[in-house]
Amino acid sequence: MSDHSCEVLFVDDEPAVRLAVEQWLGLAGMTVRVFDDARAALPRLDSGFPGVLVSDVRMPGIDGFDLLAQALERDRDLPVVLVTGHGDIEMAVEAMRRGAYDFIEKPFVPDRLVDTIRRACEKRRLVLENRRLRHLAAAGGGIETRLLGNSPAAGRLRQEVLEVAATNVNVVIRGETGTGKEVVARCLHEFSARAGRPFVAVNCAAIPESMFESEFFGHEPGAFTGAAGRRVGRFEHAHGGTLFLDEIESMPAALQVKVLRALQEKTVERLGSHQSVPADVRCVVATKVDLLAAVAAGGFREDLYYRLAVAEIRVPPLRARADDIPLLFEFFSSAAAAAHDRPGRPLGGDDLARLLAHSWPGNVRELKNAAERFAVGLGEPALATPSEPEAPPAGGSLAGRVAEFERRAIERAFVAAKGDVVKVMEMLDIPRRTLNEKMARYGIDRQAYTGR
Numbered sequence: 001m002s003d004h005s006c007e008v009l010f011v012d013d014e015p016a017v018r019l020a021v022e023q024w025l026g027l028a029g030m031t032v033r034v035f036d037d038a039r040a041a042l043p044r045l046d047s048g049f050p051g052v053l054v055s056d057v058r059m060p061g062i063d064g065f066d067l068l069a070q071a072l073e074r075d076r077d078l079p080v081v082l083v084t085g086h087g088d089i090e091m092a093v094e095a096m097r098r099g100a101y102d103f104i105e106k107p108f109v110p111d112r113l114v115d116t117i118r119r120a121c122e123k124r125r126l127v128l129e130n131r132r133l134r135h136l137a138a139a140g141g142g143i144e145t146r147l148l149g150n151s152p153a154a155g156r157l158r159q160e161v162l163e164v165a166a167t168n169v170n171v172v173i174r175g176e177t178g179t180g181k182e183v184v185a186r187c188l189h190e191f192s193a194r195a196g197r198p199f200v201a202v203n204c205a206a207i208p209e210s211m212f213e214s215e216f217f218g219h220e221p222g223a224f225t226g227a228a229g230r231r232v233g234r235f236e237h238a239h240g241g242t243l244f245l246d247e248i249e250s251m252p253a254a255l256q257v258k259v260l261r262a263l264q265e266k267t268v269e270r271l272g273s274h275q276s277v278p279a280d281v282r283c284v285v286a287t288k289v290d291l292l293a294a295v296a297a298g299g300f301r302e303d304l305y306y307r308l309a310v311a312e313i314r315v316p317p318l319r320a321r322a323d324d325i326p327l328l329f330e331f332f333s334s335a336a337a338a339a340h341d342r343p344g345r346p347l348g349g350d351d352l353a354r355l356l357a358h359s360w361p362g363n364v365r366e367l368k369n370a371a372e373r374f375a376v377g378l379g380e381p382a383l384a385t386p387s388e389p390e391a392p393p394a395g396g397s398l399a400g401r402v403a404e405f406e407r408r409a410i411e412r413a414f415v416a417a418k419g420d421v422v423k424v425m426e427m428l429d430i431p432r433r434t435l436n437e438k439m440a441r442y443g444i445d446r447q448a449y450t451g452r
Contacts, residue, residue: 006121007051008032009041011067012083013059017106021054024110030117038062038070047075050128052101052120054113057084057091065098072099077127079120083108127193146187147180148331149324153316153429157184164311165191170263172248172308173286175315178365181286182246184315188284189242197241200234200281205250212255213271217262220272235268235279248285248308249294253301260304283308318360318367320429322409325355328364332371340376356405407442410435419446 008030010021018034025032031051035041038055039062045053053071057064064082071078082095085106092103101123102116143158164171165188173181182201189199207215218233234243245251251259262268263283267276285308294300318325337343360366410428417423424446425435439446 006030008117009044009053011035011038011041011055028114038067042070045071045074052079052117052124054081057082068098068100079124081116081120143187143191146183148328149321150327151321151323153321154324160313161187162191164188164313168282169310170283170308172312173315174312176317176363177288178363179315179317180364181315184313185244185284185286194241194282198238199242200238201244202234203246205247209252212252217268218270220270233268235262235281236277238281239279243281243283245285249287249289256301256304260307263307318363320427322356328367329355329371332368333375336372336375342376410438410444414446421446
């Protein structure tokens, strides 16, 4: 939202003040409308108003506090700046308690007013953009293009991501290798109010321990041998945005303390400096292990875990969303064919059976690789793993092959769960009634897997 696209409504009963503010804001490139009475400004305020309300506090009729309350009833996220010549600390505290964005005393410096309004306009832009993105996602034109899939598991994941993205809390993303944890992290950023700010990704396992502090917090010239110039660290670079820490479990214990402090203080100090610089980041971390178990084992700090795990999102493995395999494979193969200027290759019945029979230990990453190889003619879609021979033809029909895959998938789940029906339901993401029907259809007896 540029200054021109941010509309400012200014309410004050003093003509000289209205004229001065109108001129100041006009010279700053802002669109401003002035009113001598709050009742005239109220009709312009709604949930889609692309701007900021600035009002005097002491006015006849509806005063500034009443106007603030009525404005926030229309939109609780609307930035409202209150100004007064009779202000004091108690009044400022009361204004902020009631939801004001800021409070300025008369006589105010024009630059202070302009700067405050610009910051409020930026906040409003982020709020409206976040609403627009969420609306697009709800209408089917947003997050579905990033987190693909029609399975119930994929739908629940998208919904959870949108709900968490609407907050500003730190997030732990847990999932197996290749499930798409970074894609989830980027969605959390892109569908949040921080979307216009940097998304900074760091793989903790790829940074030598001796370089961690410099990478995360930056350094000044001469801070250590070889530090020829100033370096901005990842925290500082992500200021206002999202810091994504992949494989967080690999972070050395000594650095965990410093990361915790940076998150608490929202500031960092570059190596070789004693000056704090702002680092207001939303921290999203990814792990393939149970961090609570790592805490219990002494490999991860408990206080850092609770600072990070305000929300936790679990990304399902591909085997738990098998219905999505054909869709994902077609999407990746079509994209690869277009990128390499190759004609698209359609999937045959045998190809689909091979895809569904494969266990996909590398999850979506492995599937994408197989799709790209298939698209450029370098291989078949997928092969069953050596430990799991391909399903027999089962009559040769596609329906028979799919049924055989389904039977084997249920049997493998019972083996892994040692006959625990609840665990099998969770692993396969199906309700009890559906599981019972399929067990009856395929003659599966859970007692055979309990070890009794």
